[in-house]
Amino acid sequence: MSVSLVDPNIRHAHNDQIDQGNGSWIELGYPQDSKDQLILIGKGANGLEGLSDNLPEDQVVFAILLENSSLVQLLWCPDAISGVKKARAMVHARAVASQFDISSTISASTKQDLSVSQLTAQSKVEKKEDSEKHTNGALPSAEESATTVQNLDDDDDSDDDTDSIVNGYQDVNEPDQQEQQRQLEIAKQKALQEEEQRVEIERKRRLEHEQRLLQEAEQKRRLEAEQQKRRELEEKRRKEIEERRKAEQEAKLRLEMEEKRRREAEEKRKQDIIRQKSLEQDRLNKLISSGQVAINGKLSALTKSGTWRRRYFELSSKALAIYKEDLSSKTPIEAIPLSKTTQIVDSYDELLIKHSIRLTSQSDELFIYLDNQEAKSKLMSALQSAIKN
CATH class of the missing domain: 3.40.20.10 (Severin)
Structure with missing residues (x-):
């Protein structure tokens, strides 16, 4: 050694x-x-x-x-x-x-x-x-x-x-030599035991190898069966996917048709509204041209004292007349004459009040506001028509 x-x-x-x-x-x-x-x-x-x-x-x-x-x-x-x-x-x-x-x-x-x-x-x-x-x-x-x-x-x-x-x-x-000899004998015995262990390990390894071959064969058979089953499941899944795709396509077509009908109905409704507004505007124009009251209703007006009061109004071709809300008097509290010099302005930026309007004539000025945007739009449209006439 x-x-x-x-x-x-x-x-x-x-x-x-x-x-x-x-x-x-x-x-x-x-x-x-x-x-x-x-x-x-x-x-x-x-x-x-x-x-x-x-x-x-x-x-x-x-x-x-x-x-x-x-x-x-x-x-x-x-x-x-x-x-x-x-x-x-x-x-x-x-x-x-x-x-x-x-x-x-x-x-x-x-x-x-x-x-x-x-x-x-x-x-x-x-x-x-x-x-x-x-x-x-x-x-x-x-x-x-x-x-x-x-x-x-x-x-x-x-x-x-x-x-x-x-x-x-x-x-x-x-x-001393005796101790060395004893250690060598121990080493030899250890080597012999290790050799016996090696042989036993080799025998177990061989048995494990044979067992592993059997297990691998069984595993291969099981894998083939699983693969066959997997192919069948995949084919079934493919058919289900195809059927679902067809059903989804049909549902999509139905939705598209419904959406088309909805859009057509919405478009028709909008056209009807436009036509109705046009008819209403024509009616107002005729009323204004004839000097009759075109529209009436209620609004809030700013008085000379700086307070807001609830009022009744009537719009004709010549003026916007303001009355007491309860119509206890047939005489207008205030009347703004309408002519081509009359100005009609959205006064939100000035008053910071929604749906408010400022009317300015040569001799007077009036601040009013309506209850909602629809009423405001209707009144402004009528005022503009009256001014043009």
């Missing part, structure tokens, strides 16, 4: 870490599409506290912390990570430790497992074991001497692939 550390961002981040000094850290992790390659996923400062705040709950992380001028590796494997992934991460942690000259490695699955005292204690134990190792054997070589922090840009590029790094590296700071 080799791992690739060729991401150039790792080297640059590590160099920045060395420059920043104690408390700085970087994080390596697997990209989404790979399980044998590590890339830079984070970096920061503030020591273990800052690192702890940046650890995800569902992802393996290889964190490298610079503490007391030594590099400490934290293998972060949350409880949600499977046994196979944990076993692979342990092997890859050895390659990371070899590449970065790690002084000690600790594993953690929860943030409660992390503390500065744990890092310090682990570092002291591993340094003691390393010292005993060199005491019982030959003096350590330059590569096995006390770990020092170095800049990756100062190292020569290695041509050995990651497999040789993982297989050849002996890290006394990793869990």
